[in-house]
Amino acid sequence: MFKNMYFKRLVLSCAAVIFFLLTIFYKYVLVQQEIKENKLQVVCTTNIIADAIKNIAGDYIHLDMLMGPGVDPHLYKPIEQDVTKIAQADVIFYNGLHLEARMSDLFKNMQTIKTTVAVTQDIPVAKLIRSQEHEEYFDPHVWFDPKLWAYAVTTISQILQKHDPKHKNTYQKNSSIYLEKIANMYQVTRKKIATIPKHKRVLISAHDAFEYFARAYNCQVMSLQGISTASEAGTKDIQKLANFIISHKIPAIFLETSIPPRNIQAVQQNVASHGLTLKIGNELYSDALGTYGTKQGTYIGMLTYNVATIVQELR
Template identity: 35%
Template sequence: MKHTSSLRLSRRAMLAGLGAMAALPTYASTAPLNIVATTGMIADMARTIGGDLVSVKGLMGAGVDPHAYRQTRSDIVAMTRADAVLWHGLYLEAQMEDFLADLGRKRPVHAIAETLDPTRLVAHEDYDGRFDPHVWMDPDLWVQCVPAVVDALSDLRPDARGTFEANAEVFVSEAEALSIYARDLLLSVPTERRVLLTAHDAFGYFGTAYEFEVLGIQGISTESEAGLNRIGELVDLLVARDLPAVFVETSVSDRNIRALVEGAAAQGHEVRIGGSLFSDAMGPDGTYEGTWLGMIDHNVTTIARALGANAPAGGRLGKLRAAA
């Protein structure tokens, strides 16, 4: 992750450079735009930027794995009736790509993460020409998707572009504040303990941003299988490096992580589950963790506390409430 000064510099440049995409029919109605988003993270961004001018339906709720998700009959109805569909891209919604490509010939469909500079992306380990899609794990990268959402909404309501841009600036400001909190807290974890071991490789961008070594039992996609050799190698690593904690994910089975804990115990090394992290899906609707800010705050605080940092109770939000 670039230092937070780059976020400050990029915010104005990013918002100033928001350009209109291909012309689409505009909507004179004052009724909220009907937007469908595939993932919770995109839905949250669209709601924040759109405010009262949008009604956003997220297809994938808490605990849903987007790598394996297939559109349901009700999803198809919702997407074909939407004013616009926002999806992630970068092969995250692998099972939905053909449907979305076909829909894009009839309706406004936007793959927001595919607007990112490819030089900022990490190559996918399993598929040539594809990239690690988990860009929301790094606030600096995630805010670079904001212009695509602003443009998508403004194409439908050009008269409201100023409102969308103002809301976007608030979103970027909050991401900047979260970035400062995360960097300060995570860099207080002892260097030798900055190892994040989870069920699959969803935290690569997180690791680059906050100087963590990231290890996943499965690859970037949860569709890959974890073999006994892989689990055995990671058990040996846990024991050799005296690591204290591993982490489960809310959208992935904890079976392999528990196998690591048991394997380490068999070698006389106690490893605990440091907590449950939000990787490919946010928390339940209506909760703080059910927002992008909340999921990252939760992850940062949980990881830091489990690995020896003095993390505030309730994360950054709890810290702000205590100071109020």
């Protein structure tokens, strides 16, 4: 009996190991097959860019994304596997405008040997917002203005058409459909935000990711940190923000999925020390989409979710 159980366990563990090895082998074979099929090898940084690429090119290309859900691109450092992926890539898409602070120089320097494309490169400078903290930089969070993100989608589409001319017509058609979906989403979400009374339309969060959102959706925005999450909010900033919240009777502030919550919690405690209650609303997506396969794992789903959350807490 005992021996029988031991044997069963042994068979089950062997089966698990074989299954694991087969999965790895299958993945390896798939990648090799894609290289053989001459699929364009594309690498991108954020999952926001990845979503645009998938909508345009689907399975016609092989896509590797460096930063997944919950990853803060301002602080991201490339790991060993990233270097291999970058070396094998035909085309590399990154946000630019210094979003990927620690990788921007790498991509710029690689321009002579690889096609590296900042997806924000064709946005007219006049439409960009200057960083409040660093005058020499522009705010990189352009995806929060759907009209500006449309420029990025068009840039991605044009580059893919150029490097994979076999599928040019499909990419053209797909990007038109995707741009139309983005425009529809913008119209719907704008109407939703407009249902919040103007004086309550103040969005307060952990870092300055929502300046473009505020402009596109006619809101006021305040945050604790500057544009990059690399700088820490000081006690003075926390006090200043708490005073603003108290005097303007703001009901809720928001956390972000890619930023630690400690600073926002400090503001809540400060407001509470004045005998008032401040709600911390659900997390907003800022610099990364949600998990792949969920609604928030797409650009359109993420903005729709953020808007629904903001409306629910502030109206």
